[in-house]
Amino acid sequence: MATETKATSIIETADLLSVGQMAQFVLDGYLEFDNLIPEELNQAVYEDQLRSVSGSALKDEFRWNQVDNRKAFYDYSEAVREVHDLPAVRAVLQSLVGPNPRHNHSACHITPPHKQESQSWHVDGGGRRRMRLKNDHPYHFDVLTAYFTHDVPYEMGPTLILPGSHMRHVLGGDIARYKNIAGQKRLEGKGGRIAFIHDAIWHCAQPNQTDETRFMFKIRFNPAVPQQQLFNTEGWDNQEIRNYFLRHRHKNALTGETAAVGPDMVDWWHYLCGVEPRHDPSGLRTHGDIA
Amino acid sequence: MNRLKQQILILHLRSGDLASATVGWARYDGTMAEEEVQMQAGDELEPPYSSVLAAMRDGWQVIQISPAPERSAATGTGQLANEYVLQRMVSV
Numbered sequence: 481m482a483t484e485t486k487a488t489s490i491i492e493t494a495d496l497l498s499v500g501q502m503a504q505f506v507l508d509g510y511l512e513f514d515n516l517i518p519e520e521l522n523q524a525v526y527e528d529q530l531r532s533v534s535g536s537a538l539k540d541e542f543r544w545n546q547v548d549n550r551k552a553f554y555d556y557s558e559a560v561r562e563v564h565d566l567p568a569v570r571a572v573l574q575s576l577v578g579p580n581p582r583h584n585h586s587a588c589h590i591t592p593p594h595k596q597e598s599q600s601w602h603v604d605g606g607g608r609r610r611m612r613l614k615n616d617h618p619y620h621f622d623v624l625t626a627y628f629t630h631d632v633p634y635e636m637g638p639t640l641i642l643p644g645s646h647m648r649h650v651l652g653g654d655i656a657r658y659k660n661i662a663g664q665k666r667l668e669g670k671g672g673r674i675a676f677i678h679d680a681i682w683h684c685a686q687p688n689q690t691d692e693t694r695f696m697f698k699i700r701f702n703p704a705v706p707q708q709q710l711f712n713t714e715g716w717d718n719q720e721i722r723n724y725f726l727r728h729r730h731k732n733a734l735t736g737e738t739a740a741v742g743p744d745m746v747d748w749w750h751y752l753c754g755v756e757p758r759h760d761p762s763g764l765r766t767h768g769d770i771a
Numbered sequence: 772m773n774r775l776k777q778q779i780l781i782l783h784l785r786s787g788d789l790a791s792a793t794v795g796w797a798r799y800d801g802t803m804a805e806e807e808v809q810m811q812a813g814d815e816l817e818p819p820y821s822s823v824l825a826a827m828r829d830g831w832q833v834i835q836i837s838p839a840p841e842r843s844a845a846t847g848t849g850q851l852a853n854e855y856v857l858q859r860m861v862s863v
Contacts, residue, residue: 597811598811640813648850649849658795684813734795735784735785736852
């Protein structure tokens, strides 16, 4: 059942994402932070996670939660609720999905040591546009948070994502044929990190080649408002932003998509910033106005 | 008596030119036993061949070429384009 995240304080504009950070999200489809969560609180969440396993196996009393309760760990761990109620975390969420987003579901993913198989490439739900219900706004997106309490080096197999793939339109498992793709990125790094990921990004879980259990806690958030002017839009069309999109226009292109994705991205940027769409009498959307 | 078994290699190239750079690759190996681990999503950082032509030079046969993509800014993008399916028959 969807529940609303409780708002306990007002987010200051200065804490919201900047245009530079938002432009990075638009380009890559995710943002990652390692400085939002105090270490003591992060450790408390990790200890709650460790209590749910015995050796490398999930304890029986937690097993039912994964099936019957789609937010079981969130309900179980006061510390993890506290993490997602931190003003710094909520400021990022508010910038992406607005105030009081719905907590659609959450899960504590537990990967035992020496698991050899990857999950197949997939998209949660559907693609960004055509696969949605007809009443959904074309620029609607959900956000998936991926919270890593402990260090997750490359060989421990943190979530694999394909930056920029949120601009593609595919259905959930239709990309399972693919195995390795240029630009794929494991979200490796130190403990206490949280990534905010566009729901249409291609991703999959990775093998764990270490002796340690890997934890990743995720929440899917649905916006409750139109996703316009939710971040700090000051400077939305300054030269730095224009240069950013220009400089990186081929960054995530793989098989010749730049000419299609570029204008699409710019239209989305205009929508996010709450400004009028570009006027292009040719109808081709191929002119050089990149921001 | 030896039997022929099939290996499939799926390559995605940057453009429709068979000499252009590989940007996606997947291998399905019929010579591997069921308990062996096939290529997994995300398990390689470098492609086995720099292009389809390079794979052909090593003995792989192209058995399917994707149609040239028809797309525009209005239709957006979905799956990877420029897909080539190659096979190699191996005596085991």
